[in-house]
Amino acid sequence: MPDNTSENIKANYPALSRQVTELVLSGATDHAEEALNETIEQFGDLAVVEVLEAMEPQIASMYLSAYDGGKLSLATLLISPKAWAVSLAYFAAIWDAEQIEEEPEMLAESLFAHIHGVLFASDDPDRRAALIHEALSTDWGTTAFAALFSTAIDETIELANDIQARGALVAGQTSSDHDIIPLALTIARTDADAWDRVLFELFPDWKPGENELYVQPDDNDEAYGFGYGYEYATPRSTQQLLIRLRKQVPGKASASKRPSLGDDIFS
Numbered sequence: 001m002p003d004n005t006s007e008n009i010k011a012n013y014p015a016l017s018r019q020v021t022e023l024v025l026s027g028a029t030d031h032a033e034e035a036l037n038e039t040i041e042q043f044g045d046l047a048v049v050e051v052l053e054a055m056e057p058q059i060a061s062m063y064l065s066a067y068d069g070g071k072l073s074l075a076t077l078l079i080s081p082k083a084w085a086v087s088l089a090y091f092a093a094i095w096d097a098e099q100i101e102e103e104p105e106m107l108a109e110s111l112f113a114h115i116h117g118v119l120f121a122s123d124d125p126d127r128r129a130a131l132i133h134e135a136l137s138t139d140w141g142t143t144a145f146a147a148l149f150s151t152a153i154d155e156t157i158e159l160a161n162d163i164q165a166r167g168a169l170v171a172g173q174t175s176s177d178h179d180i181i182p183l184a185l186t187i188a189r190t191d192a193d194a195w196d197r198v199l200f201e202l203f204p205d206w207k208p209g210e211n212e213l214y215v216q217p218d219d220n221d222e223a224y225g226f227g228y229g230y231e232y233a234t235p236r237s238t239q240q241l242l243i244r245l246r247k248q249v250p251g252k253a254s255a256s257k258r259p260s261l262g263d264d265i266f267s
Helices: 006-026 027-044 045-054 058-065 074-078 081-095 095-101 104-119 125-135 139-166 178-190 193-204 238-247
Strands: none
Touching: 006 027, 006 045, 006 058, 027 045, 027 074, 045 074, 058 074, 058 081, 058 104, 074 139, 081 104, 081 125, 081 139, 081 193, 081 238, 095 104, 095 238, 104 125, 104 139, 104 178, 104 238, 125 139, 125 178, 139 193, 139 238, 178 193
16 A cells, blocks of 8 residues: 555545535435445545544434445444444434324334444444444433334333343343344443433333333233332333434534534535
8 A cells, every 4th residue: 555545545535525425415325335435445444434434424324324224335334433423313303293293113113224234234343332332322322222122112121121130141031032132132231331321211210220120011001110119100102202312403503512403404
């Protein structure tokens, strides 16, 4: 590799970042992917990492949302954990109140595909741990993950109790094969504090480590219970959590300040 490679890369950052941004904004994500491929061929993987790092987080969010689930992307594979965590704040920006009210499960499925696609894009456990740590160090990341688990409350409670009783490393023998189980185990085994924060966001009245959750009985309409006195507490619904996530979308002024409901963030 030439001695001046570093200087060449840095000199091309602004142009590369503008090119990818314009392609994403125009909806041409496949062409943006081609541009990143050319960047790798010319400058290597680290150049793409830097280009993605330099992108506005709302643009990175748009880019990544086009590649989730089974669709692999260079951006999904190479975006830094910190950049992804910040971009996650903008995922709910395109949702409106009507969508959240009428289609919360569909929105949650889309969110799951995005998060799962990024976390499991590679088999690198260190990268996965860094992604989880960065995302769940933010309020919006914690809310986003809680929204995923709200779609499978019984399974989440069963696993949470198993983890509390036996520890995350040996837990996982649940009666469900729901897709949420591997994700939950990965979080709990990677960062126990992050797992507790997600549960607290889902069950705001629950005290992790102090009492056990109970699945809602089939023969009555009581809410889910927790605690030795079998008190009842209603978990936040998927819809409530999606509303909370939408309100955490940063405004135009600054993405570094406390998130607040903003509009026209892509302008």
